[in-house]
Amino acid sequence: MAETIIVALIGIYILRMAFFYFGARREISKPTPYIEPGKEIFVTIVVPARNEEARISECIRSIAQNDYPIDKYEIIAVNDRSEDKTGKLLESLKSEIPNLIVLHNDEKKKIANLQGKPGALQLAINRCHGDVIVMTDADCTVGKRWIYNHAGCYSNPNLGMVAAYTDIIGDNPFSKIQAVEWIYLHSLAIGSIGFNRPLSCYGNNISLSKEKFDLLGGYNSMKFSITEDLAMLQNMHSHGYTTRHLSNIESEIHTFANKTLRDYINQHHRWIVGAAGGLGVVAAIFVVTTLAIWSAIILSLATGNWIMFAISFLSRILLDLTAIIPAINRLKRRDLFGWIFPATLFMMSFELIAPLFLLKPNVKWKGQVFDKGED
Numbered sequence: 001m002a003e004t005i006i007v008a009l010i011g012i013y014i015l016r017m018a019f020f021y022f023g024a025r026r027e028i029s030k031p032t033p034y035i036e037p038g039k040e041i042f043v044t045i046v047v048p049a050r051n052e053e054a055r056i057s058e059c060i061r062s063i064a065q066n067d068y069p070i071d072k073y074e075i076i077a078v079n080d081r082s083e084d085k086t087g088k089l090l091e092s093l094k095s096e097i098p099n100l101i102v103l104h105n106d107e108k109k110k111i112a113n114l115q116g117k118p119g120a121l122q123l124a125i126n127r128c129h130g131d132v133i134v135m136t137d138a139d140c141t142v143g144k145r146w147i148y149n150h151a152g153c154y155s156n157p158n159l160g161m162v163a164a165y166t167d168i169i170g171d172n173p174f175s176k177i178q179a180v181e182w183i184y185l186h187s188l189a190i191g192s193i194g195f196n197r198p199l200s201c202y203g204n205n206i207s208l209s210k211e212k213f214d215l216l217g218g219y220n221s222m223k224f225s226i227t228e229d230l231a232m233l234q235n236m237h238s239h240g241y242t243t244r245h246l247s248n249i250e251s252e253i254h255t256f257a258n259k260t261l262r263d264y265i266n267q268h269h270r271w272i273v274g275a276a277g278g279l280g281v282v283a284a285i286f287v288v289t290t291l292a293i294w295s296a297i298i299l300s301l302a303t304g305n306w307i308m309f310a311i312s313f314l315s316r317i318l319l320d321l322t323a324i325i326p327a328i329n330r331l332k333r334r335d336l337f338g339w340i341f342p343a344t345l346f347m348m349s350f351e352l353i354a355p356l357f358l359l360k361p362n363v364k365w366k367g368q369v370f371d372k373g374e375d
Contacts, residue, residue, distance in 0.1 A: 002303045009296035010315050016289040017319040020191030024323070027194030028247045028330075033152025043073040043151050044130030044210075048120035049138035053085040055256075056138045057093060063136070064097045068147040076101045076128060077138075080120040086138070103127065117203075118219040118228040125218060130210055137204040140166070140255040149251035150207040153244055160212040160241025161233055163189065163201035165252040165331060173342070175257035178264070180324060180336050180343035187323035190245040198243050199282060200275070203229030205253045212241050227274025249331050268350070272357045290351060320344050 035041075045063050049056050056077070063075055077100065079087040090102045105120050125133060134150045136142060153162045165186050168179035185200065192199035206229055216222075216235055225231035237243055258264040275283050293316050300309035321340065328336055336343075 002299060003305060003308055006296045006299050006305070006308045006312060009292045009299070010312055012289055012292035013296075013315065013319060016292075017322055019195065020188050021322045023191035023194030023197075024187055024247075024326070025194070027190045027245055030244070032248060033149055033155075033246070035148060035152045035155075040069055040072040041131045041151055041154065042129060043068065043132045043134055043147055044125075044128035045073060045075045045147070046121060046124040046128070046133055046135045047075065047077045047138055048080050048117050048124070048135075049077060049082065049086050049090070050080040050117075050120075051082045051084045051086060052138035053082075053089055054139075056086055057089055059136070059138050059140055059142075060090070060093050060097060060100060062141040062143075063146075064100070065144060066142070066147045067144045068151070070099055073147060074099045074101060074129060076103060076124040078103045078105050078120040078124050080105045080117070101127070116224075116226070116228075118222075118224065121228070122219045125210075125213065128210070132207055133210055133213065134207040135203060135205075136253055137255065140204050140253045142253045143250055145250040146253065149246055149248065153207075153246070154209060156242060158240075158242045160209050160236035160239075160243060161201075162207045162244045162246060163193070163233070164205045164246040165327075166202050166205050167252045167254045167331060167333070168257045169254050170257040173339070174261075174264075176336060176339040177343040177346050178257040179333065180328075180339050181347055183327045183331070183333070183336070184320065184324050184343075184347070186245075187327045190247055191323070193243055193245045196237075196243075197282075198233050198237050199286070201229050201233050201245070203227075204255060205251075206232075208232070208236075209241070212236065212239075215239075225274055226270050230274055247327070247330055252331060268354065269357045272354055287355070294351070316348065317341070317344055320347075 047056075047059060047063070052059075060075060060077060066073075075097065077090050079090055079102065087102075087104055090100075094100050094102060103123055105123050121135065132151050132154050134147060149164070150162055153159055166182055168175065168182050170176065170179070186202070189198075189200040189202075216239060219228065219232075222228075222231055222235060233243060258267060293312065296312040297309065297316070300306070300312050324340055324344075328334065328340075
């Protein structure tokens with residue numbers, strides 16, 4: 001009887017990973033976006049920055065080095081109540097980068113119902129001229145074809161939003177583990193979008209149709225969320241607009257891994273609380289399918305069935321590889337192959353404590369505290 005239950009639990013996880021695997025194949029098979037030279041649409045790049053003096057200059061310069069025609073895009077950087085030199089650095093870059101616009105979001109200018117990052121984004125979008133809004137974070141750098149890859153998708157008149165990969169930089173073991181984890185999570189995001197059931201995205205590499213954004217009322221019309229990227233993705237989907245997730249190396253951006261375990265935990269705390277509020281029942285299904293494979297492993301141990309334990313454990317590892325290995329190859333991160341097994345063990349261990357984060361709804365992020373979805 002126990003063995004039958006274990007097999008059924010493994011089967012649940014197999015179905016889950018099959019959903020993501022075949023969904024990813026569908027999404028990846030879509031045509032690579034392309035714009036003919038001379039037919040570029042006008043694009044606005046939005047970069048919110050709060051206390052990012054260490055990396056903001058490199059971020060803005062990487063955007064300015066894009067191949068996209070300079071008269072076809074603008075960069076709007078928002079100094080969001082920074083307490084360091086972020087604002088001064090941005091102002092100094094204006095003489096070097098002619099299409100850079102700098103906005104300073106202080107306590108007087110901030111939008112009353114939109115605190116934190118959504119307020120900074122809305123402030124920039126209120127001033128933008130682009131048909132497409134592409135967003136990244138101030139601690140990220142982008143490649144030369146990044147704008148082209150996002151903008152090219154919007155030949156689809158029903159497209160509302162596009163997401164793409166974030167590549168994690170770092171040479172130490174903790175950085176490599178995070179790099180594998182982000183690849184895994186992005187692959188699940190691609191799979192869900194492939195079956196038109198978008199579950200996640202990462203706001204440091206997304207773009208929006210300005211027209212669709214305005215029709216939805218922007219961030220002003222949305223309930224505040226500490227994961228505003230996921231909230232926007234769900235909003236676009238619920239109103240019938242198409243979403244895409246790019247998977248090619250030209251559309252990815254680069255950022256550094258969390259340096260400390262505390263930073264890592266704070267980041268994942270925000271994700272988990274935001275996902276629980278934004279996905280509802282879908283989040284519960286994701287948790288249940290994760291518990292299924294864990295239950296198979298634990299039941300195998302409890303009954304002393306070492307063969308089923310080995311099958312359960314290896315099933316988890318091998319099924320996760322179906323999401324990780326194809327993406328590592330696409331993104332040319334073969335340096336991560338040796339870190340897949342340690343990263344998977346780390347992710348599995350972290351899963352055991354992750355639900356406890358929901359017991360603490362107050363999220364601390366970027367020097368601010370967000371309480372139960374309100375700033």
